[in-house]
Amino acid sequence: MRExxxxxxxxxxxxxxxxxxxxxxxxxxxTTLGVIIGITGIVALLSLGEGxxxxxxxxxxxxxSLNTLTVTPGGGFMGFGGGDDEFYLLVNDTERIDxxxxxxxxxxxxxxxxxxxxNNSPRTVSVVGVNFTQYSEIYGSTFLAENGSIPFSxxxxxxxLGAGIADPWNNGTLFASVGDExxxxxxxxxxxxxxxxxxxANVSTILKEIGGxxxxxxxxxxxxxxxxxxxxxxxSEQCDQIIIQLIDSNQKTIDSVTSEIEELYDDKxxxxxxxxxxxxxxxxxxxxxxxxxxxxxIALLVAGxxxxxxxxxxxxxxxxxxxxxxxxxxxxxxxxTIFLGEASLIGLxxxxxxxxxxxxxxxxxxxxxxxxxxSGIGGGFDMGQQQAMAxxxxxxxxxxxxxxxxxxxxxxxxxxxxxxxxxxxxxxxVEALRYE
Amino acid sequence: xxxxxxxxLKNDSIEKSYVVETQDLKKTYLLGKVIVHALxxxxxxxxxxxxxxxxxxxGCGKSTFLNLIGALDQPSDGKVYIDGxxxxxxxxxxxxxxxxxxxxxxxxxNLIQKLNARKNVELPLAIMGVNKKKRRKEAExxxxxxxxxxxxxxxxxxxxxxxxxxxxxxRAMTGxxxxxxxxxxxxxxDSKTAQGIVALLKKLNExKRITIILATHDQNxxxxxxxxxHLIDGRIEQTNFERGVN
Ligand SMILES: Nc1ncnc2c1ncn2[C@@H]1O[C@H](COP(=O)(O)OP(=O)(O)O)[C@@H](O)[C@H]1O
Ligand SMILES: [Mg+2]
Numbered sequence: 107m108r109e110x111x112x113x114x115x116x117x118x119x120x121x122x123x124x125x126x127x128x129x130x131x132x133x134x135x136x137t138t139l140g141v142i143i144g145i146t147g148i149v150a151l152l153s154l155g156e157g158x159x160x161x162x163x164x165x166x167x168x169x170x171s172l173n174t175l176t177v178t179p180g181g182g183f184m185g186f187g188g189g190d191d192e193f194y195l196l197v198n199d200t201e202r203i204d205x206x207x208x209x210x211x212x213x214x215x216x217x218x219x220x221x222x223x224x225n226n227s228p229r230t231v232s233v234v235g236v237n238f239t240q241y242s243e244i245y246g247s248t249f250l251a252e253n254g255s256i257p258f259s260x261x262x263x264x265x266x267l268g269a270g271i272a273d274p275w276n277n278g279t280l281f282a283s284v285g286d287e288x289x290x291x292x293x294x295x296x297x298x299x300x301x302x303x304x305x306x307a308n309v310s311t312i313l314k315e316i317g318g319x320x321x322x323x324x325x326x327x328x329x330x331x332x333x334x335x336x337x338x339x340x341x342s343e344q345c346d347q348i349i350i351q352l353i354d355s356n357q358k359t360i361d362s363v364t365s366e367i368e369e370l371y372d373d374k375x376x377x378x379x380x381x382x383x384x385x386x387x388x389x390x391x392x393x394x395x396x397x398x399x400x401x402x403x404i405a406l407l408v409a410g411x412x413x414x415x416x417x418x419x420x421x422x423x424x425x426x427x428x429x430x431x432x433x434x435x436x437x438x439x440x441x442x443t444i445f446l447g448e449a450s451l452i453g454l455x456x457x458x459x460x461x462x463x464x465x466x467x468x469x470x471x472x473x474x475x476x477x478x479x480x481s482g483i484g485g486g487f488d489m490g491q492q493q494a495m496a497x498x499x500x501x502x503x504x505x506x507x508x509x510x511x512x513x514x515x516x517x518x519x520x521x522x523x524x525x526x527x528x529x530x531x532x533x534x535x536v537e538a539l540r541y542e
Numbered sequence: 543x544x545x546x547x548x549x550x551l552k553n554d555s556i557e558k559s560y561v562v563e564t565q566d567l568k569k570t571y572l573l574g575k576v577i578v579h580a581l582x583x584x585x586x587x588x589x590x591x592x593x594x595x596x597x598x599x600x601g602c603g604k605s606t607f608l609n610l611i612g613a614l615d616q617p618s619d620g621k622v623y624i625d626g627x628x629x630x631x632x633x634x635x636x637x638x639x640x641x642x643x644x645x646x647x648x649x650x651x652n653l654i655q656k657l658n659a660r661k662n663v664e665l666p667l668a669i670m671g672v673n674k675k676k677r678r679k680e681a682e683x684x685x686x687x688x689x690x691x692x693x694x695x696x697x698x699x700x701x702x703x704x705x706x707x708x709x710x711x712x713r714a715m716t717g718x719x720x721x722x723x724x725x726x727x728x729x730x731x732d733s734k735t736a737q738g739i740v741a742l743l744k745k746l747n748e749x750k751r752i753t754i755i756l757a758t759h760d761q762n763x764x765x766x767x768x769x770x771x772h773l774i775d776g777r778i779e780q781t782n783f784e785r786g787v788n
Contacts, residue, residue: 113671114668114669115668115673118668122668125657128656129656426652427654429652430652430653430654431669432638432641433612433614433646433652434641434665434713435638435640435642435666435669435670436638436669437634437635437638437669439635534615535615536609536614536615539614539648539652
């Protein structure tokens with residue numbers, strides 16, 4: 107008989123638990139699936155949230171043009187939430203708005219999704235038709251040239267590229283530079299039988315990197331052409347929004363101009379300040395966050411119950427095995443550890459896979475959001491197209507998020523594994539050995 | 543009965559300590575509302591190096607007795623001493639530690655199916671916290687002793703009944719237990735293979751002085767035992783000394 111400490115090594119306990127998992131691969135995987143989904147949701151949520159928080163900070167640091175308002179057709183946010191389909195703003199509506207007391211500049215913007223190509227493969231981007239002079243007057247701090255200069259009396263084929271368009275991979279591999287020719291193609295009409303138009307534009311300017319969301323103003327992921335070119339090319343007098351520069355940024359001015367314009371258009375337009383816009387976006391983001399949180403929570407709960415269920419079955423199935431282990435002198439504590447070990451291995455596995463998948467999902471969501479944000483001003487989604495734009499919200503995976511996801515995965519598994527594991531450890535060895 | 547009493551007197555007089563000692567050992571089970579008296583008072587002293595066969599009809603309490611002296615279960619009344627330690631006063635972990643002094647072999651082998659022969663034999667050593675190298679060495683040596691030196695990496699499903707029982711015996715012998723308890727070890731294997739097991743047990747008892755207590759119907763085994771205890775309905779009916787051991 108060996109005297110002294112009789113104590114099973116924890117590593118051996120875990121190895122034994124791992125053996126139990128290995129012989130039941132499919133079941134283990136199915137059990138783990140719930141955990142994976144839950145952790146995926148949590149990681150996606152947290153990494154996007156982190157990205158969003160950083161982007162917001164960037165936006166605040168960059169500052170807003172607080173003395174601006176955006177007028178869009180339709181009563182709701184960015185044209186959503188109903189409104190009159192028949193109603194639209196025209197480019198020359200700026201003249202009416204100019205008349206309103208407190209308005210300094212009224213600037214029409216036409217915005218469309220087009221395909222652009224240079225020597226590189228074509229990409230879909232959002233093009234903004236705007237008067238460069240007024241635009242840079244309103245957004246003097248962001249509509250700035252990095253290469254070339256902003257042309258104040260541009261030729262018809264002039265084009266200005268956002269920093270994210272010119273350098274889409276952010277590594278110096280340029281899509282185009284000043285002086286390059288770019289082919290712009292616009293598809294209209296039914297998808298089954300589209301009519302395409304195109305023209306060759308000349309890159310005059312690359313903008314400085316802006317960052318943030320570019321709310322109401324210029325963004326890194328757009329290209330700019332003269333408003334007159336846009337009117338002609340898109341063959342339309344309609345504009346997608348009118349940007350107003352106020353004489354000052356007093357709330358009183360904002361309120362009075364807002365109500366006057368709404369009255370002017372019989373409430374068929376919505377007038378928004380950039381701060382309101384940002385808070386709407388952040389509100390939308392909270393809804394997405396809440397949605398993800400709810401899904402992850404439910405998934406984890408279901409996963410937990412699944413784990414408990416599977417483990418109860420597993421304890422029953424292995425009653426005899428537990429009897430053997432106990433007859434060999436295994437302590438209750440070690441039997442408990444074996445089953446908790448199995449649960450935590452499931453947690454670990456679910457954690458790793460969930461984090462990987464969550465990272466993928468958050469990138470997909472951010473791509474989706476970038477399409478939405480990037481083209482949202484002009485309206486319309488353009489899914490299914492290769493979007494090589496820089497992301498509006500770049501998900502960020504911090505060590506804290508990693509740790510949190512891991513901890514959560516483990517805690518859920520151990521918590522729900524505790525009851526079956528305790529049951530296993532308390533089995534009477536003789537009864538367990540008699541079990542068929 | 544006469545013999546047993548003499549034996550008791552003789553041993554008490556020289557204050558010998560026993561590997562196992564039971565005093566008026568009783569075990570009752572509650573089956574629904576019926577009380578089943580599995581053991582009705584067993585007094586027995588087992589010395590080091592003994593080879594004891596417990597026989598008796600099915601249901602007479604053989605397994606119950608082995609479970610009690612193997613510290614797998616607690617008596618309803620009476621005492622079990624293993625190496626002088628009163629089993630009834632022990633709890634959880636102490637009981638588990640005590641089981642390491644006992645090598646159990648079961649009728650249905652009770653090997654862990656997912657582990658190969660060597661790992662099965664190593665298991666009690668792993669439970670004791672013996673390091674990998676040592677336990678591997680001991681397991682391989684024991685498998686050689688039981689005649690399975692060339693089967694160490696086979697899983698239970700790849701072994702015959704007799705071979706599985708040899709693995710179980712090797713497993714029971716790990717860590718130098720004070721005694722082996724075998725509950726109908728040949729009850730589930732053919733008689734020819736059983737003879738091999740019997741020979742092995744005899745060898746272990748004679749060469750390694752391992753104390754053996756087993757329950758069996760098998761004539762082959764009882765012939766080799768030094769002492770036969772015949773149980774009927776939870777009582778010792780008769781004790782025989784075989785082969786002139788005294
Ligand atoms: N867990 C139990 N619950 C109820 N009755 C039991 C239990 N274990 C054994 N018994 C009964 O105790 C008696 C002795 O059983 P056992 O020790 O298994 O006999 P043997 O091994 O000699 O065949 C039998 O009548 C059996 O039915
Ligand atoms: Mg029996």
